[in-house]
Amino acid sequence: ADHNYDYDVLVIGAGPGGYVAAIRAAQLGLKTACAEGRETLGGTCLNVGCIPSKAMLHASEFFDAAKNGAMKELGIDVEPKLNLDQMHAQRRDAVKGLTGGIEGLFKKNKVDWKKGYATFQDAHTVKVGDETVTAKDIVIATGSSVTPLPGVEIDNDKGIVVDSTGALELPKVPKKMVVIGGGVIGLELGSVWRRLGAEVTCVEFLDEILPGMDGDIRKEARKIFRKQGIEFKLSTKVTGVSVKGKTATLTLEPAAGGDEETMEADCVLVSIGRKPNTDGLGLDAIGLETNKRGQIETDHDFRTKVDGVWAIGDCIPGPMLAHKAEDEGIAVAENIAGQTGIVNHAIIPSVVYTWPEIAGVGLTTEEAIEKMGGDKKAVKVGKFPMLANSRARTNHEGDGFVKVIAEAESDRVLGVWAIAVPAGTMIAEAAIAMEFGATSEDIAYTCHAHPTHAEATKEAAMAVQGKPIHF
Numbered sequence: 001a002d003h004n005y006d007y008d009v010l011v012i013g014a015g016p017g018g019y020v021a022a023i024r025a026a027q028l029g030l031k032t033a034c035a036e037g038r039e040t041l042g043g044t045c046l047n048v049g050c051i052p053s054k055a056m057l058h059a060s061e062f063f064d065a066a067k068n069g070a071m072k073e074l075g076i077d078v079e080p081k082l083n084l085d086q087m088h089a090q091r092r093d094a095v096k097g098l099t100g101g102i103e104g105l106f107k108k109n110k111v112d113w114k115k116g117y118a119t120f121q122d123a124h125t126v127k128v129g130d131e132t133v134t135a136k137d138i139v140i141a142t143g144s145s146v147t148p149l150p151g152v153e154i155d156n157d158k159g160i161v162v163d164s165t166g167a168l169e170l171p172k173v174p175k176k177m178v179v180i181g182g183g184v185i186g187l188e189l190g191s192v193w194r195r196l197g198a199e200v201t202c203v204e205f206l207d208e209i210l211p212g213m214d215g216d217i218r219k220e221a222r223k224i225f226r227k228q229g230i231e232f233k234l235s236t237k238v239t240g241v242s243v244k245g246k247t248a249t250l251t252l253e254p255a256a257g258g259d260e261e262t263m264e265a266d267c268v269l270v271s272i273g274r275k276p277n278t279d280g281l282g283l284d285a286i287g288l289e290t291n292k293r294g295q296i297e298t299d300h301d302f303r304t305k306v307d308g309v310w311a312i313g314d315c316i317p318g319p320m321l322a323h324k325a326e327d328e329g330i331a332v333a334e335n336i337a338g339q340t341g342i343v344n345h346a347i348i349p350s351v352v353y354t355w356p357e358i359a360g361v362g363l364t365t366e367e368a369i370e371k372m373g374g375d376k377k378a379v380k381v382g383k384f385p386m387l388a389n390s391r392a393r394t395n396h397e398g399d400g401f402v403k404v405i406a407e408a409e410s411d412r413v414l415g416v417w418a419i420a421v422p423a424g425t426m427i428a429e430a431a432i433a434m435e436f437g438a439t440s441e442d443i444a445y446t447c448h449a450h451p452t453h454a455e456a457t458k459e460a461a462m463a464v465q466g467k468p469i470h471f
């Protein structure tokens with residue numbers, strides 16, 4: 001029998017996955033609501049993630065350029081003075097503007113915001129606060145939160161042992177900051193406070209920073225950060241942090257085991273990864289289990305094992321990235337509406353928004369060789385240094401390189417990696433090229449405007465053929 005539901009679609013969570021799914025569902029003519037427990041829409045990304053971190057990165061870049069002599073080199077003499085309160089105020093403004101913007105988009109598209117945290121009663125019913133809401137289809141887009149380090153207590157209010165949220169709003173520049181984890185958050189937020197004057201040491205469990213990225217890129221990135229003044233302690237694990245007064249004492253141990261040492265800091269950032277928000281959602285009520293990592297498994301259409309329940313974003317497997325969540329949000333809404341929504345998970349760019357930026361899409365060199373059964377000759381790599389790119393050089397932005405990885409036999413591009421000031425923007429053309437099944441020759445013979453950093457991608461593609469012009 002046909003049911004009379006309150007809504008066609010209810011989305012749980014209003015992050016980049018959820019709010020995009022809700023808007024797309026409404027655009028497709030479905031009666032849609034979105035439950036969100038936070039005071040503002042936009043999820044982790046807009047409130048405490050992508051946006052506020054970029055606001056602090058951008059502002060601190062200017063301060064650093066004024067302070068470290070980069071502006072002087074360009075003929076601009078300045079004596080910068082940090083006004084941290086104003087820097088935080090412009091960060092809060094950016095967040096307020098964008099989260100308010102989503103509220104406007106909800107109104108415009110007639111998406112009802114159900115304020116509160118949702119828990120399942122059955123597969124078509126959730127409770128949001130005191131309200132019961134029913135829907136034919138429910139999308140779980142509850143996102144992720146910080147992975148705690150066992151035995152280490154985070155207190156963002158005190159600003160001594162913090163997670164990324166606390167590290168965005170430190171009321172003063174720490175003298176000595178230790179970052180636990182050489183991943184994306186550690187390097188981005190470590191860079192912010194290094195630029196503003198903190199001494200930063202990054203402790204990483206593995207033998208290299210930025211796991212998952214191309215090997216060359218990881219090594220070069222560390223060299224660049226080292227040059228900027230960030231210290232690294234690799235192959236080291238943090239076994240505990242204790243706080244006395246205003247000082248934190250960390251205990252460290254070689255990853256392979258061995259003698260313990262200690263280190264003091266006035267600020268410790270715990271950034272060892274994020275975990276899916278799947279507890280407290282009442283998944284037992286609908287008989288939905290999570291995998292070992294707490295994620296909800298779905299099929300290619302984002303359907304869970306329970307009929308009418310779908311899941312997207314950080315709470316399902318795959319990279320925990322806003323654009324991946326957004327694309328899944330569009331696809332799930334299209335699938336619910338009976339269309340064909342697809343996300344190509346093989347081509348999701350990732351970007352670290354440091355100076356210079358670090359970006360990649362597709363396979364790393366190591367993955368490409370593995371895919372070819374370990375045959376190094378089956379993979380061709382072309383590299384082009386930013387120092388040989390006229391625009392980067394003119395701008396004093398010579399650090400980094402672009403690397404194009406292609407299958408030797410077909411010349412098809414398997415991956416592109418870059419360290420360059422605008423690498424995040426540059427990687428978009430690589431993603432498009434790969435979506436269209438481009439060969440390195442296709443990129444090499446595409447006219448790129450001069451002088452742009454993007455010419456380095458063209459020349460790296462020419463290098464796959466063995467013949468760049470400028471290097």
Ligand code: FAD
Pocket residue numbers: 012013014015016017018019035036037038042043044045046048049050051053116117118119141142143144164165185277280281312313314315320321322323324325353
């Ligand atoms: P989220 O954004 O986490 O949103 C989920 C929402 O669901 C939350 O608002 C939560 O309150 C709500 N919720 C949870 N449970 C319930 C419930 N039961 N009922 C109602 N609501 C609920 N990614 C990038 O791509 N680029 C970046 O530059 C970037 N920078 C980042 C910087 C930092 C410091 C951090 C922490 C993350 C960053 N990320 C970045 C990752 C990005 O924020 C996430 O990948 C993205 O937000 C995931 O979107 P989502 O919609 O799946 O979940």
Ligand code: NAI
Pocket residue numbers: 149180181182183184185186188203204205206209210211236237238270271272273274319320321350351352353
């Ligand atoms: P991460 O997974 O990127 O990095 C965590 C690092 O900590 C790893 O290198 C890991 O080896 C190390 N580590 C784990 N346990 C450790 C220990 N005990 N001691 C020392 N090192 C340890 O996680 P991070 O930086 O917390 O970020 C979480 C997620 O947020 C990212 O995976 C990413 O998906 C997302 N994000 C994305 C951004 C972007 O796209 N620019 C920016 C910030 C976050």
